[in-house]
Amino acid sequence: MNKNSSLKRSLTLLPVVLFGLAYMAPLTVFSTYGVGMETSKGLLPAAYAAALLTMLFTAYS
DSSP states (O other), rough: OTOOOOHHHOHHHHHHHHHHHHTTTTTHHHHHHHHHHHHTTOOOHHHHHHHHHHHHHHHHH
């Protein structure tokens, strides 16, 4: 068995971001809106912005 094997990056930033956004279907957003709004005390857009920023940093890395 080859001990010097490694993985090759095959996706760039744009496909990774689009792949992540594909899982954020509108049904998911609307079904959790009330719970998220109550949990974040009305700051749901800021919570989504923080999650987006985190996903972008993860995709960029």
